[in-house]
Amino acid sequence: MTNAKSISRREFLRSGAGLMAGAAAMSGGVPMLANAGIDHGYLGSPHFLPKAKRVIYLFQSGAPSTQDLFDYKPLLREQHKQELPDWVINGQRLTGMTADQNSFPICGSKWDFKQYGENGAWFSDLLPNIAGISDDLCIINSMATDAINHDPAITLMQTGFMLPGRPSFGAWVSYGLGSQNNSLPSFIVMTSRGTGRPNGQPLYSRLWGSGFLPSDYQGVQFRSGADSVLYLNNPSGIEGLTRRRMLDTIMKLNQKEYQRSGDHEILSRISQYEMSYRMQDSIPDATNLKDEPEHTFKLYGEDARTPGTYAANCLMARRLVERDVRFIQLYHTGWDQHGNMPGALPKQARDVDQATAGLITDLKQRGLLDDTLVVWGGEFGRTSYCQGELTEKNYGRDHHPRCFTMFMAGGGVKSGLIYGKTDDYGYNIVNADGQPIAGDKHHYVPGVVHIYDLQATIMHLLGIDHTGLTYKYQGRRFRLTDVHGHVVKELLV
Amino acid sequence: MDLIQFLGRFHVLLLHLPLGILLMVACLEIYAVYKKQARPPLVKTVWLWGAISAAGAALLGYLLSLGGGYNEQAIATHRNWAIGVILCAFLCWFYFGKISTKDEHKHRKSIVSLSLLQLFLLFATGHYGANMTHGETFLVEHAPNFVKKLTGMEVQGDNPSSLDEASVYPHIIEPILQQRCSSCHNDSKAKGEYSVASYEATMMAVGTRGGLENSELYRRITLPEYHDDFMPADGKTPLTEQQVTLIGWWIENGAQNITSVSSLNTSEDLTSLLIETLGLGELKVIKTIDEISPQLVAELEQAGFHISRVQQGKPYVSVIYADYAKEFSDEKLQSLLKINEHLMWLKLSKSSITDTQLLRFASAGNLLNLDVSHTKLSQEAIDKLQKSNEKMVINSFNTQG
Numbered sequence: 001m002t003n004a005k006s007i008s009r010r011e012f013l014r015s016g017a018g019l020m021a022g023a024a025a026m027s028g029g030v031p032m033l034a035n036a037g038i039d040h041g042y043l044g045s046p047h048f049l050p051k052a053k054r055v056i057y058l059f060q061s062g063a064p065s066t067q068d069l070f071d072y073k074p075l076l077r078e079q080h081k082q083e084l085p086d087w088v089i090n091g092q093r094l095t096g097m098t099a100d101q102n103s104f105p106i107c108g109s110k111w112d113f114k115q116y117g118e119n120g121a122w123f124s125d126l127l128p129n130i131a132g133i134s135d136d137l138c139i140i141n142s143m144a145t146d147a148i149n150h151d152p153a154i155t156l157m158q159t160g161f162m163l164p165g166r167p168s169f170g171a172w173v174s175y176g177l178g179s180q181n182n183s184l185p186s187f188i189v190m191t192s193r194g195t196g197r198p199n200g201q202p203l204y205s206r207l208w209g210s211g212f213l214p215s216d217y218q219g220v221q222f223r224s225g226a227d228s229v230l231y232l233n234n235p236s237g238i239e240g241l242t243r244r245r246m247l248d249t250i251m252k253l254n255q256k257e258y259q260r261s262g263d264h265e266i267l268s269r270i271s272q273y274e275m276s277y278r279m280q281d282s283i284p285d286a287t288n289l290k291d292e293p294e295h296t297f298k299l300y301g302e303d304a305r306t307p308g309t310y311a312a313n314c315l316m317a318r319r320l321v322e323r324d325v326r327f328i329q330l331y332h333t334g335w336d337q338h339g340n341m342p343g344a345l346p347k348q349a350r351d352v353d354q355a356t357a358g359l360i361t362d363l364k365q366r367g368l369l370d371d372t373l374v375v376w377g378g379e380f381g382r383t384s385y386c387q388g389e390l391t392e393k394n395y396g397r398d399h400h401p402r403c404f405t406m407f408m409a410g411g412g413v414k415s416g417l418i419y420g421k422t423d424d425y426g427y428n429i430v431n432a433d434g435q436p437i438a439g440d441k442h443h444y445v446p447g448v449v450h451i452y453d454l455q456a457t458i459m460h461l462l463g464i465d466h467t468g469l470t471y472k473y474q475g476r477r478f479r480l481t482d483v484h485g486h487v488v489k490e491l492l493v
Numbered sequence: 494m495d496l497i498q499f500l501g502r503f504h505v506l507l508l509h510l511p512l513g514i515l516l517m518v519a520c521l522e523i524y525a526v527y528k529k530q531a532r533p534p535l536v537k538t539v540w541l542w543g544a545i546s547a548a549g550a551a552l553l554g555y556l557l558s559l560g561g562g563y564n565e566q567a568i569a570t571h572r573n574w575a576i577g578v579i580l581c582a583f584l585c586w587f588y589f590g591k592i593s594t595k596d597e598h599k600h601r602k603s604i605v606s607l608s609l610l611q612l613f614l615l616f617a618t619g620h621y622g623a624n625m626t627h628g629e630t631f632l633v634e635h636a637p638n639f640v641k642k643l644t645g646m647e648v649q650g651d652n653p654s655s656l657d658e659a660s661v662y663p664h665i666i667e668p669i670l671q672q673r674c675s676s677c678h679n680d681s682k683a684k685g686e687y688s689v690a691s692y693e694a695t696m697m698a699v700g701t702r703g704g705l706e707n708s709e710l711y712r713r714i715t716l717p718e719y720h721d722d723f724m725p726a727d728g729k730t731p732l733t734e735q736q737v738t739l740i741g742w743w744i745e746n747g748a749q750n751i752t753s754v755s756s757l758n759t760s761e762d763l764t765s766l767l768i769e770t771l772g773l774g775e776l777k778v779i780k781t782i783d784e785i786s787p788q789l790v791a792e793l794e795q796a797g798f799h800i801s802r803v804q805q806g807k808p809y810v811s812v813i814y815a816d817y818a819k820e821f822s823d824e825k826l827q828s829l830l831k832i833n834e835h836l837m838w839l840k841l842s843k844s845s846i847t848d849t850q851l852l853r854f855a856s857a858g859n860l861l862n863l864d865v866s867h868t869k870l871s872q873e874a875i876d877k878l879q880k881s882n883e884k885m886v887i888n889s890f891n892t893q894g
Binding site: 048 | 717719785787790791793794799800801802803804805807810811813815838840842862864866886888889890891
């Protein structure tokens with residue numbers, strides 16, 4: 001006796017809806033001239049000619065301290081230990097970690113700042129290598145977010161919503177544009193642990209999940225150990241042909257089950273098996289660093305020899321870009337310096353400084369920077385006042401969503417640009433006249449780059465109109481930028 | 494949701510019921526009289542159906558008119574004729590129903606005249622209704638000139654024989670607007686209160702402040718197709734790229750009316766487009782690139798190329814040679830050169846491409862980005878190719894040269 005269930009109501013509706021969607025695709029929204037061989041993904045091809053064909057997103061998880069790295073604020077040193085004026089905070093929300101503090105002493109950066117490059121961008125002494133390529137960077141000092149704690153802030157940055165459950169940036173792009181390399185996933189994720197705070201905030205695989213999109217589009221995570229992808233190699237005694245026959249048989253069984261149940265996830269599973277089979281060849285080729293010459297490791301730093309470090313991941317990202325992987329997402333944890341800023345930040349900065357600069361330089365010399373967009377940044381900023389006790393030797397900074405610094409390079413952004421301004425306390429974004437302005441997702445505020453604006457801008461660089469890449473789920477169409485987002489034209493070439 | 498509009502739009506669907514029923518029954522009546530046959534007994538009921546469906550269609554028509562966008566006068570005319578149809582249908586049902594089979598021959602004249610009246614009312618109602626939907630000149634737009642004269646339409650002079658004779662609005666722009674816009678934007682049905690029935694009316698939509706960026710009309714025809722404001726709306730055939738170009742050019746040149754085309758600034762491409770539009774001969778037909786055929790795509794995929802379109806609605810593609818470990822043979826090159834005009838981005842990195850093969854890409858006139866990094870190509874060959882196409886960006890990282 002079998003207990004096979006008949007097609008569920010939901011699956012039935014979905015298969016019906018699939019047909020309708022197909023019909024709708026022919027009548028509008030999606031281009032009429034669909035040509036299976038040259039149109040890939042939901043959009044078939046980008047809405048407009050892309051400036052960036054690939055993205056490397058270097059996510060700095062935990063929130064790097066802007067005041068100690070990029071945004072030079074001499075006033076903080078002058079007024080060191082003095083109370084941060086109330087009119088600066090102006091009733092803004094603080095986290096539960098510092099809201100009960102009796103005093104909010106201003107703390108100046110421990111590190112000296114200098115100007116670099118022709119654009120005269122300020123960097124602290126902690127980032128000598130990144131400072132050295134300042135003319136290649138598009139620096140945004142006026143990033144703003146809505147979330148004040150790590151998980152919602154990272155989730156907002158990566159999925160366009162603070163609550164979990166929506167597809168990640170890379171999944172949207174892979175769903176929209178499809179793959180350029182049939183033997184590697186189009187969205188690959190690598191994580192590394194910061195030495196500044198090795199046991200800090202964890203990461204969750206839903207940050208690169210596909211949410212309600214079919215699971216083919218989720219990010220494939222490379223492990224940080226020596227074997228990037230587990231179980232790819234055939235077990236001993238199993239030859240390639242045997243493995244192929246086994247996969248063929250599984251595919252037939254799966255197709256049978258799909259015909260019976262109509263569950264789309266079975267198709268995803270079939271394509272994932274096939275992808276893994278092709279990855280048996282492509283992954284060893286992509287991840288084998290032995291063919292890298294000595295000077296590569298001079299450029300990226302000696303850390304790049306150790307699998308699982310940020311530097312090794314940056315090098316891997318370059319190798320994946322060369323193999324046309326569309327969206328490569330790195331996460332480096334450990335930027336969460338609530339206390340012990342002087343002790344932890346130099347280690348943390350050393351983790352990323354040379355490798356980040358090395359990656360951008362390497363892409364540039366290989367002629368790949370023109371159509372590869374590199375994005376560097378965390379989920380929010382840190383406060384100009386001290387969290388906990390401010391001593392001669394030690395200080396810390398709490399979460400600060402109102403302003404922070406990110407930078408991009410390559411792929412259609414203006415190199416050498418320094419965009420956005422903060423007040424002398426590094427607490428609020430200000431306009432050209434020095435008046436405080438606040439980011440607002442509901443409407444575009446010139447001078448501020450809200451998370452949604454950043455997402456819309458990156459989408460634009462990929463040739464996607466962020467309002468035109470949607471997926472219908474639970475009765476309405478969703479998109480990465482929810483119902484917000486504005487392309488910041490000033491950042492574009 | 495707007496229930497009134499939702500139901501109202503079913504008017505154009507439902508109106509065909511009374512039209513068919515009443516046409517049929519009136520013809521049947523006349524035929525029976527002419528043939529001196531007995532009237533079929535069902536006819537009486539059919540008149541009632543016709544009358545009821547006519548009343549229903551009229552009700553929906555009233556709902557539709559509440560939505561606005563139609564000329565009041567045109568609605569009134571159509572409505573009055575429609576009321577005539579309904580009254581006449583009920584009268585026929587009532588009056589003919591009283592006639593016994595024996596007395597039919599006595600009533601022949603009244604049967605025929607009432608049926609003819611019904612036919613006349615039907616045609617009149619239909620005519621004035623259709624005028625609102627399709628525009629008044631819809632039927633005879635493409636009629637021979639003598640028919641146009643008969644209907645009192647303004648007959649344009651013969652087509653201009655040169656660019657000097659052609660006036661920019663009547664000869665170039667108006668035909669486009671008539672073709673793509675006028676079915677919804679005419680005097681009797683001015684959706685969104687815009688009309689293209691005359692030059693003056695069109696200028697309301699173009700915007701009087703001048704310049705492309707101030708023009709609502711231009712903005713709407715150039716939006717992405719999925720945008721809510723895109724025109725033509727509701728999946729109607731969009732303007733072709735050439736038509737958009739012409740309208741853009743016209744607005745940029747001050748959106749003038751009876752100005753000679755030759756007195757306006759034109760580029761070479763635009764001149765040949767104008768010549769083509771006016772049918773002045775095929776001096777220079779603008780070359781369009783066809784889609785790559787599915788067979789050719791399959792052939793190229795077989796040869797190890799990954800092909801993707803660079804942008805929606807464009808024939809250009811990005812090609813990546815994925816099988817770079819295998820030899821880049823002359824056969825593969827041959828296949829690739831079949832799409833030489835489509836190539837915009839090409840990646841042959843790490844392949845075994847030779848200098849002679851490289852120079853064949855001089856024929857790929859639209860190639861913007863060529864990646865031949867990590868190959869054995871010589872600098873001379875790369876320089877030579879660069880000279881043949883100055884705007885091409887060649888990535889020659891780690892080559893012999």
